[in-house]
Amino acid sequence: MLCCPTKQTFPHDHLITSSIYIYKYCGLRLLCLLSSALYSTMNKFFKTSKVALRFFNGGLNRSNYGVRQLSQFAGDFETESRRLLEGVVTNSANYVPLTPISFLERAADVYRHKTSVVFGSCVKYTWEETHSRCLKLASALVQLGISRGDVVAALAPNVPAMQELHFAVPMAEAVLCTLNTRLDSSMHSLLSKDKIKPPILVLIPEYENSSPTNDIHEYENLLSSGSSNFTVRLPKSEFDPISINYTSGTVSSPKGVVYNHRGAYLNSISTFLCHGMGPMPTYLWTVPMFHCNGWCMIWGMAALGGTNVCLRNVSAKNIFESISLNKVTHMSAAPIVLSMMANSSPNDRKPLPHKVEIMTGGSPPPPQILSKMEQLGFGVSHGYGLTETYSAATICLWKPEWDSLPLEERAVLKSRQGVQVLCVEKVDVRDPETMKKVPADGKSIGEIVCRGNTVMSGYLKDAKATEEAFRGGWFHSGDLAVKHPDGYIEIKDRLKDIIISGGENISTLEVERVLYSHPAVVEAAVVARPDDQWGQTPCAFITLKEGFDEITEQEIINFCRDHLPRYMAPRTVLFEDLPKTSTGKVQKFILREKAKALGSLFSTEKRSAASC
Structure with a gap:
């Protein structure tokens, strides 16, 4: 039993070293992509603690965990009313489970020669090439023993391999678990508690002293060992899990949030519609791809045949340079990134090639920052959501009559959380105890609750927390808000804040x-x-x-x-x-x-x- 890393180099302004790790224990494996800096940090942790940490023990495809256990889907596709209609059937001709895998397959056909991803000055793939690479990677994973319901954990920055894993893992009928690149010992303990299968023994050896063994798989070599003729393993049900995302842990210990194929498909569409995207946009990656699967935009960009511009190091200077060099049309960013850009030195800025649309979310952006970004030539849309809602559940939908208002007033209006997005059934502000609606007077405070197809299946191995979050038939956000007379929601605070x-x-x-x-x-x-x-x-x-x-x-x-x-x-x-x-x-x-x-x-x- 030996776990040894190898590296993959991605060209950029400077070399960025990343590694694919296949951790093997009892014949079962976990694939991780690590940056060299993160590898060094993890290596130091394991050396100093002198432990080999067993984690991911428990799983999604074993007898003790049904595929639909968390979603509690109780729908009946053959309802009584359908059976009464002569000739009405449900079969493969008129029903195919919704999955974002189909976005990539369509992109490989419709946008085959369009650029899929750019990283630095040397890495550039078309959608046809990305599709082929994902097929090979899925094939390679299956050859390694990855099977239906197994969890494949990816620990990686915003690099092309992370994009490929988002498609290749579900293509192999496995579940992608994207881990925070600031992984520390507390997260290791959490993963151990969740006991995700297959069982893995993580042993980080000295990088320089690692000797080649059969267990080492350099990323490109691993990918090339697969076959582009691989037959994609589509989900048996659109409610099958596609990914696990851990909450950020701002108010409590992080929890594993389970997404399904249906929700990922619908939220991808919802997000790019909120973003005002048309076909073939150019999208700059400043949002971590591990966070809510990049707000589901990794999948959404395939649906649009757009170009993903990977940015490894997020700084105001790098953002402005990437926008100028790649003619970026859209990007997403947390308010902290907007603040960094708005307060950046004029020497770090470059003129925008055109108006660049930014979607922000994660925390309420200060109106002052929104105002500064507009002055710099950016169009900013403000969305609100949680890990549990696959990212945006509301959007501050702009009204033309607001255009004539002073800049400061526009910024205040835009800082509100807004109205529900297309693929959410309902977002409301209600009394958390009685579940009665609060008056839409902009003063009465209640909790934001929502329901719909883009709400999580549940918290991984935490039935109590899932039940609490879904009490009364709604997902409870824990955010306190008011509803204005125009129907727009505005957050006032967290319940705990x-x-x-x-x-x-x-x-x-x-x-x-x-x-x-x-x-x-x-x-x-x-x-x-x-x-x-x-x-x-x-x-x-x-x-x-x-x-x-x-x-x-x-x-x-x-x-x-x-x-x-x-x-x-x-x-x-x-x-x-x-x-x-x-x-x-x-x-x-x-x-x-x-x-x-x-x-x-x-x-x-x-x-x-x-x-x-």
Whole structure:
């Protein structure tokens, strides 16, 4: 039993080394693609801990896990009404399970000579070539023993191999598990807890000292060992699992979210429609491909025959250069990336070849950032969703009558979460206890709930969490929001983030919007600090722009008091870098622990006054 890595090199501005790892245990295997930097980090972890970690123990194709166990699909294709209609049948002529695999097969025919993917100056494939490579990779995986329901875990940055795995793995009837490239020991523990089969023993040896064995598979060699004549293994049911995505863990421990072929197919279409994409767009990859399967756009780009421009290192300079070089038409980015672009040095920017459409989501974008991006020549669409909804569940659909409004007002309107996307049956704001609709008055707060075909099948091996999330026949987001008279939803806070001070509810998002309007603030997050008198008080964590190091806590507090009711203004301000997930979301649970450790503000102030 030996696990040894080999490497695959992708040309770019500098060499990016990635490796395919086939981990073998009891004849069963896991395929991982690792960047060299990540490999070094993992290698260091395993060396220092001196453990060989067994994880992925449990599975999707074994007798103890039915294919539809999480989806609980109870539909009857042959309903009584259909049986009463003479001559009506359901067969292979009029019913084929929906799967995004069909997008690639069509692209290979319709867009065969169009560019599928670009990476740096040397890697470029057409859709015909990408299709052939995916067939070979699927064939190679099957030859390695991967079978129906097995989990293939991919640990990779935004490189062409990651795109290929999204098609090749389901082509082999397996389930793709895309792992966060910032994988650490806590995630290893989580994977061990979930016990995904096949059982894998992960043993990371010294890279330089690895000697060739039969268990080493360099990516291109592995791919070339397969056959392009491979017969694609389509899902038996469109409710079969296609992928597993772990939540970002901003408010709790990450959970494995199971997607099915039907949901992936529908959400791919929904997302590119929200993005305003036509045939053959050019899409820049700044969203991690491991996050919600790249918001399902890996599959969606195949449906449109578009060009994927892979960007390994996300920086404002690299984004502007890639847009200019590749004539990018669309991209998606978290608000943190928009902030980076909006606050970038003029020397890092290049003129846009045309208007570039950006879809943003993940956290509510500050209106100030949206306004700056519009001034730079970008068109920004704002969507809202969760890992559990395959990405966007709502979109702030723009209305022509808003075009004549001042820039600041347009930005405020665009920062709202909006209305449900096409393939979601319903998104609403309701009382989480009674499930009654809240008035559409822009003031009454409820929880965002949704239902439809692009809601997850369930949480992997966590029936209790699945049941809780689906209570009352709706998926509960945990986000508090209002519905405006025009039907547009606007998030006010997470259920766990709302601050209750002296009996008054304080929306942390409203306080953060004011903080972002301060000329010295580049990032801000607000959490509750315990207080013996008021219960809780707002505590702000702030990252300052360069050149504003002299800004004081009291200046920030006074600024907020000038723009907010006094009780909503922060009583505590700390200046530091904000902890974030790999997708740019602020990890508020870490900040809450820091604020809690500060103790009661009232007690502190009282002691200070007494000492004076």
